[in-house]
Structure formats: structure tokens, C-alpha cells
Amino acid sequence: MKKILLIVCCFFLIVSCKKEESKGMDKTVATDDTVAKPAEFADPKYAEIGKKTLVAMEKGDMDSWMEIYADSAVYVWNSGDSLVGKPAIASYWKQRRANVIETIKFSDAIFLPIMVNRPQSVEAKGVWLLAWYKTTAKYRKGKEMTQWIHTDYHFDSHDKVDRVIQYIDKAAVNAALPK
Numbered sequence: 001m002k003k004i005l006l007i008v009c010c011f012f013l014i015v016s017c018k019k020e021e022s023k024g025m026d027k028t029v030a031t032d033d034t035v036a037k038p039a040e041f042a043d044p045k046y047a048e049i050g051k052k053t054l055v056a057m058e059k060g061d062m063d064s065w066m067e068i069y070a071d072s073a074v075y076v077w078n079s080g081d082s083l084v085g086k087p088a089i090a091s092y093w094k095q096r097r098a099n100v101i102e103t104i105k106f107s108d109a110i111f112l113p114i115m116v117n118r119p120q121s122v123e124a125k126g127v128w129l130l131a132w133y134k135t136t137a138k139y140r141k142g143k144e145m146t147q148w149i150h151t152d153y154h155f156d157s158h159d160k161v162d163r164v165i166q167y168i169d170k171a172a173v174n175a176a177l178p179k
Contacts, residue, residue: 038118046129047111054106062094070160078167109133127155145176
């Protein structure tokens with residue numbers, strides 16, 4: 001009888017310890033969820049905005065393509081070149097799409113909208129759309145060029161793009177342009 005009583009007591013002791021351990025872990029998980037993460041997924045609507053801009057560029061509808069830009073937007077390439085202000089961005093891309101690029105096609109696009117809560121370096125807080133896409137462009141009186149392009153878009157509080165950083169191999173573009 002004593003052995004049975006001892007076994008039952010040990011059983012209850014083991015079961016009660018496991019419940020306490022489980023409660024402690026639940027509290028830890030709950031606490032972790034309330035701490036602001038450095039970055040998290042943003043609203044998927046930003047991916048849809050990115051998709052619409054690629055469609056507009058393919059069609060040559062540069063007015064629709066420009067709708068997402070804030071008046072003070074800055075467009076920067078990895079080479080260090082940049083455009084400052086919506087009028088400068090519009091002028092450059094409208095001229096380029098009308099007179100330099102005959103056709104352009106984007107495929108295999110990947111969009112990742114993120115909210116940066118705590119910047120790691122020089123990036124701005126807020127919503128960023130990270131985009132990767134295969135680009136095939138045919139240049140007027142030139143050749144065709146295909147490459148993967150990566151573009152980062154930062155959105156202001158009015159859901160307008162105020163900064164673009166585009167990573168492109170300009171050597172491939174220059175090789176396809178007419179000589």
C-alpha cells in the first residue's frame with residue numbers, strides 16, 4: 001500500500017512540475033510578442049502597388065507609373081547617379097521610355113513589403129517594398145538586354161514613394177544601347 005501511495009505522490013509531483021514549467025514558457029512567449037520587432041511584414045497592398053507600376057512601365061503609360069511618387073521623391077541608382085524631385089524623375093523616365101526603350105518586359109517578380117521599426121543602419125523607418133524582377137528591354141536601334149533588377153521603394157505617411165534605390169547592371173544596359 002505504501003508503494004502505491006508513493007507512486008501516486010510521485011506521479012502528481014511530476015505532473016504538477018510540468019504544468020508550472022508550461023505556464024512559465026507561456027508567459028515568456030506572451031512577453032516576446034509585445035516587444036517591437038526591428039522589422040515585420042507590411043500590408044500586402046504595397047506589393048500590389050509595385051505590380052501596377054511594372055504593368056504601367058511595360059505599357060509605356062508613364063503618367064500611371066508616376067502616380068506613386070511624392071513631389072519630393074529621390075531616385076537613386078547603385079552607381080551613385082540620382083534624380084531629385086517628381087518632375088525630374090518624370091522627365092527622365094518619360095523621355096527614356098518614349099525615345100530609348102522600344103519594349104520592356106518584367107517577369108518572375110518578387111515583392112516583399114516590410115515595415116522597418118528599428119533601422120539597422122542608414123535606412124529610414126517605415127514601409128519599404130523590396131522588389132526583384134527579371135527585366136528584358138529592347139532598345140531602339142540597339143540590342144536586347146536581360147538582367148535581374150532589384151528595387152527598394154520607401155513609402156511616406158501618405159503611401160507615396162519618397163525614395164527609390166535601384167540596383168542595376170548599367171554595363172549590360174550600355175552594351176545594348178546603339179553605338
